[in-house]
Amino acid sequence: MIELEGLTKKYGEATAVDGLTLEVNEGELLVLLGGSGCGKTTTLKMINRLIEPTSGSIRIDGDDATGVPAHELRRRIGYVFQKIGLFPHMTIAENIAITPDLLGWDAARTSNRVDELLELVELDPSEMRERVPTALSGGQQQRVGVARALAAEPSVMLLDEPFGALDPLTRDRLQESFTRIRRRLGLTAIFVTHDMAEALLLGDRIAVMDAGELVQVGTPHELLHEPANDLVRELMETPQRQAQNLRSLFESSPEGDA
Amino acid sequence: MSQQLALLPGYLTGHLQLTMLALLVAIAVSIPLGVLATRVKWLEPPLLATAGVIQTIPSLALLAVMVPVLAAFDLQSIGFLPALIGLTLYGLLPILRNTVTGIESVDPALTEAARGVGMTEAQQLRKVALPLALPMIVGGVRTATVWTVGIATLSTPVGATSLGNYIFSGLQTRNFTAVLVGSVAAALLALVLDGLVHMLEVGIRDRRRGLTAMSSGVFGLLLLFVGVTLVAPWVRGSARPIRIGSKSFTEQYVLADILAEQIHAKTGLPTEKVESLGSTVVFDAVKSGDIDVYVDYSGTIWATVLQKKAQPTSREQAIRESTRYLEDELGMTVVGPLGFENTYALVMRDAQSTDLGVRDISELVPFAPSMSMGADYEFFSRPEWKAVKTSYGLKFEKLRTMDPALMYQAVAQGTVDVISGYSTDGRIDALDLRVLEDDEHAIPPYDALIITSHHLKEAHPEVMDALAELVGTIDAAQMRKMNGDVDQRGEATAVVAQRFLGGLAAETNR
Numbered sequence: 001m002i003e004l005e006g007l008t009k010k011y012g013e014a015t016a017v018d019g020l021t022l023e024v025n026e027g028e029l030l031v032l033l034g035g036s037g038c039g040k041t042t043t044l045k046m047i048n049r050l051i052e053p054t055s056g057s058i059r060i061d062g063d064d065a066t067g068v069p070a071h072e073l074r075r076r077i078g079y080v081f082q083k084i085g086l087f088p089h090m091t092i093a094e095n096i097a098i099t100p101d102l103l104g105w106d107a108a109r110t111s112n113r114v115d116e117l118l119e120l121v122e123l124d125p126s127e128m129r130e131r132v133p134t135a136l137s138g139g140q141q142q143r144v145g146v147a148r149a150l151a152a153e154p155s156v157m158l159l160d161e162p163f164g165a166l167d168p169l170t171r172d173r174l175q176e177s178f179t180r181i182r183r184r185l186g187l188t189a190i191f192v193t194h195d196m197a198e199a200l201l202l203g204d205r206i207a208v209m210d211a212g213e214l215v216q217v218g219t220p221h222e223l224l225h226e227p228a229n230d231l232v233r234e235l236m237e238t239p240q241r242q243a244q245n246l247r248s249l250f251e252s253s254p255e256g257d258a
Numbered sequence: 259m260s261q262q263l264a265l266l267p268g269y270l271t272g273h274l275q276l277t278m279l280a281l282l283v284a285i286a287v288s289i290p291l292g293v294l295a296t297r298v299k300w301l302e303p304p305l306l307a308t309a310g311v312i313q314t315i316p317s318l319a320l321l322a323v324m325v326p327v328l329a330a331f332d333l334q335s336i337g338f339l340p341a342l343i344g345l346t347l348y349g350l351l352p353i354l355r356n357t358v359t360g361i362e363s364v365d366p367a368l369t370e371a372a373r374g375v376g377m378t379e380a381q382q383l384r385k386v387a388l389p390l391a392l393p394m395i396v397g398g399v400r401t402a403t404v405w406t407v408g409i410a411t412l413s414t415p416v417g418a419t420s421l422g423n424y425i426f427s428g429l430q431t432r433n434f435t436a437v438l439v440g441s442v443a444a445a446l447l448a449l450v451l452d453g454l455v456h457m458l459e460v461g462i463r464d465r466r467r468g469l470t471a472m473s474s475g476v477f478g479l480l481l482l483f484v485g486v487t488l489v490a491p492w493v494r495g496s497a498r499p500i501r502i503g504s505k506s507f508t509e510q511y512v513l514a515d516i517l518a519e520q521i522h523a524k525t526g527l528p529t530e531k532v533e534s535l536g537s538t539v540v541f542d543a544v545k546s547g548d549i550d551v552y553v554d555y556s557g558t559i560w561a562t563v564l565q566k567k568a569q570p571t572s573r574e575q576a577i578r579e580s581t582r583y584l585e586d587e588l589g590m591t592v593v594g595p596l597g598f599e600n601t602y603a604l605v606m607r608d609a610q611s612t613d614l615g616v617r618d619i620s621e622l623v624p625f626a627p628s629m630s631m632g633a634d635y636e637f638f639s640r641p642e643w644k645a646v647k648t649s650y651g652l653k654f655e656k657l658r659t660m661d662p663a664l665m666y667q668a669v670a671q672g673t674v675d676v677i678s679g680y681s682t683d684g685r686i687d688a689l690d691l692r693v694l695e696d697d698e699h700a701i702p703p704y705d706a707l708i709i710t711s712h713h714l715k716e717a718h719p720e721v722m723d724a725l726a727e728l729v730g731t732i733d734a735a736q737m738r739k740m741n742g743d744v745d746q747r748g749e750a751t752a753v754v755a756q757r758f759l760g761g762l763a764a765e766t767n768r
Contacts, residue, residue, distance in 0.1 A: 081371055085374070
């Protein structure tokens with residue numbers, strides 16, 4: 001469980017995140033949604049202290065996040081980066097094993113864990129273990145990125161637009177895989193995206209941010225039916241309009257065109 | 259060729275000692291400094307600027323400047339240490355710069371990922387930044403390697419043995435085999451060391467255990483060799499050899515061999531030649547005792563050490579006053595003159611001088627107005643020429659400056675009638691030329707003197723006796739012949755020296 005209270009980040013005069021208060025329940029996936037510069041990524045990075053907050057508190061499973069050295073905190077939180085960030089001088093197995101190695105797991109346990117995770121993200125361990133990241137496709141690389149984040153059995157996962165840079169087909173497949181994994185492991189997670197459709201598909205609840213402030217938090221159903229303001233309403237209408245447009249396009253297309 | 263190759267083990271060992279140690283120190287200093295510069299941002303500009311400035315100092319000057327600097331700190335100012343420090347300073351920049359660039363060009367996404375997975379600062383550096391910067395850092399090491407091997411050839415004038423000994427003495431004695439052997443050996447060494455660094459890099463990068471083990475094994479052996487050869491003289495406890503210095507021209511190489519051979523033959527002590535030194539470098543080294551003995555010229559001591567403006571009135575006065583100053587003021591010992599002068603001299607064709615009946619400069623004066631004279635680039639602006647002109651009232655139809663290497667040929671072929679040569683140059687005999695007597699003693703005397711350090715007399719009186727046997731044994735004609743044997747006939751200086759000493763022994767036995 002993640003509890004944020006009055007979380008604020010200022011850069012000089014500019015306020016990136018302003019007094020954010022939010023709770024993510026055990027086993028819940030919360031989507032942090034908003035346009036570029038709304039403060040969603042800053043919020044995410046403050047939770048594992050890649051960015052130190054100006055004020056406010058963060059509690060993870062009841063413990064204050066500032067109570068331990070930052071690197072120890074990060075070893076307990078899985079983090080998936082938009083730019084993936086696999087280390088090119090290490091094999092796939094070594095990349096996945098990083099956090100277990102930092103925690104001092106014994107070699108056999110780590111090795112078993114690597115195989116288990118590769119299978120979980122639907123990659124063949126015998127084929128993948130000794131490869132280097134550059135030999136993999138973008139989708140495969142991010143599957144490894146998810147495996148690396150899960151390696152040390154974290155209680156909490158943070159995902160920063162993890163599928164944003166992938167092509168639509170690959171993104172679709174990874175979203176499906178991830179939903180399945182999350183359900184199976186019962187992960188508590190925060191998922192940052194600007195993609196409305198992704199938010200609706202993946203999120204148990206969605207938190208909409210704008211200009212560093214939290215606008216509304218709720219289930220997709222609540223956001224659709226009781227939008228707090230025009231921004232939320234517009235956000236919710238976009239996928240519906242797109243879906244309608246697509247449907248009419250499919251219906252009007254002449255038979256035998258293919 | 260085989261004579262030259264016999265010198266290779268010694269020169270190559272010296273060269274390896276210098277380059278390997280200089281590189282090792284440069285790597286050990288620059289990589290941590292480079293890492294520091296990426297952590298402490300304000301340090302980066304001054305660090306890189308300092309290393310850059312060092313780089314702009316001409317390499318020969320950087321090495322030469324170490325001599326007085328070390329002397330000021332009362333450290334060994336000649337030989338291995340100044341060369342090592344100079345080379346190390348030179349190797350710093352490429353490694354430092356590439357370390358900084360390498361670490362700073364690590365993709366920020368990877369740096370963030372390294373933090374994100376829970377690495378400490380030190381772990382980020384060790385597991386991510388340094389491995390990713392490795393190719394860049396190795397690139398810097400390779401540049402430094404090639405530079406250092408090349409520049410190490412310039413450590414000869416500061417008294418460190420290197421492959422440069424071939425090049426410096428070869429150029430002076432017109433022994434191009436020596437120059438070639440030295441240059442090729444240095445180039446090959448650079449290629450081999452560069453290749454080894456590259457192999458080590460590929461081994462680490464591609465995780466090829468065999469390659470890594472092999473190349474680091476070779477490096478280990480080279481370092482072991484360097485260490486053993488450096489430490490061996492101390493461990494063996496053998497007496498420090500008697501060091502004989504020489505400047506960088508043929509006559510000095512011959513004389514160094516004569517001194518070395520004489521000392522070894524008479525006393526059985528080991529000797530070591532430190533050749534091709536700068537004129538002031540060798541003087542300072544003998545003054546400080548780093549070198550035990552060398553030959554210098556009374557006129558040079560008179561002008562550069564005593565700093566006298568006025569000309570000495572006679573050869574004897576120059577010798578007497580130089581000796582007094584060196585012994586009383588500086589504590590050195592002047593064993594005595596060898597018997598010849600190596601001075602500026604007016605030289606003409608032997609046949610022409612016979613035809614005209616000109617044996618000295620006074621007799622040349624009436625003929626000069628219809629003659630042309632050639633000299634090297636500086637002679638006509640030197641005090642020696644002014645002295646000759648005024649004391650004899652000498653006037654030529656035409657004065658021409660020319661390259662010293664072409665001057666002797668020019669007078670021999672009649673392009674000019676008179677040249678200013680060196681009185682002991684081997685080409686005077688080889689080209690049938692004649693030195694005109696300086697009957698008015700206008701040109702300052704340049705008697706060759708055997709000069710020793712202050713402690714040689716106490717430490718090895720037997721060496722002083724051996725050197726004293728050489729006093730007055732070489733006249734100008736003999737020195738000219740020996741120089742000619744080396745320059746013109748391509749004989750090794752050691753061979754010429756041994757023949758001279760053999761002749762000397764035969765004479766005394768008779």
